[in-house]
Amino acid sequence: MSGKKSAYVCNCYHVLYEQTVNRANCVNWVSQVRDMLFHLGFGEVWYNQGVENQDSFIYLFKQRVNDTFGQIWHSSVENSTRARTYKLIRTEFMTRKYLELLNCPAHLTAFARLVTSSHRLRVETGRWDKPAATEYKDRKCQLCNSRDIEDEYHFVLICPTFALIRKQYIPRQYWQRPNMVKFEILMNNNSAHVIKALAKYTHLAFRRRDEFFMQQRNRNVVLV
Secondary structure (H helix, E strand, C coil): CCCCCCCHHHHHHHHHHHHHHHCCCCCCHHHHHHHHHHHCCCHHHHHHCCCCCHHHHHHHHHHHHHHHHHHHHHHHHHHCCCCHHHHHHCCCCCCCHHHHHCCCHHHHHHHHHHHHCCCCCHHHHHHHCCCCCCCHHHCECCCCCCCCECCHHHHHHHCHHHHHHHHHHCCHHHHCCCCHHHHHHHHCCCCHHHHHHHHHHHHHHHHHHHHHHHHHHHHHHHHC
16 A cells, blocks of 8 residues: 555555455455454554554554454463363463473474373373263273373373383472472473473373383284
């Protein structure tokens, strides 16, 4: 709008603008810009077909986009039935330290799976059971045959299957007399040393768990 009127992009805009104004339910690039402006509270920009101060508008527009997305994100997380662990460590919309600190792809992948519940712990696989999902309270740990639900907290601080790995990589104050408060503090720790050690633990424990169930399946095949 502020460039040369003879420019190709300006001519294209005016053609699409006329379509948007004159044709009901027209959907094109300009109509999407209009809808975005109204959605973010900048309807006057559309009516005026311009702004007085471009730099100021762009700054406000970016801020409004970030704020709006943050509200949608927060609502989605709060209403999610899968984001139990994610809620503990993602109280604000911001880049997490582990994404910057973990330079080993295997460790980063394992830790991200843990944080986002994208794993095969029973707390998640129980929802896949057929013909109906297993009730949450019945998704017990199959490694230690305890009464505990196999969730992220149990996996990181409780399950005796990973006791040796846990003692090697997780500081004692967390796994000695563990509780959910300690788990939350551990998952929110910003120390590079703690994050890297926790990610390595997660990688090794996931691998140990996979090996356990692989052996179980092989044993069942031999018996059959």
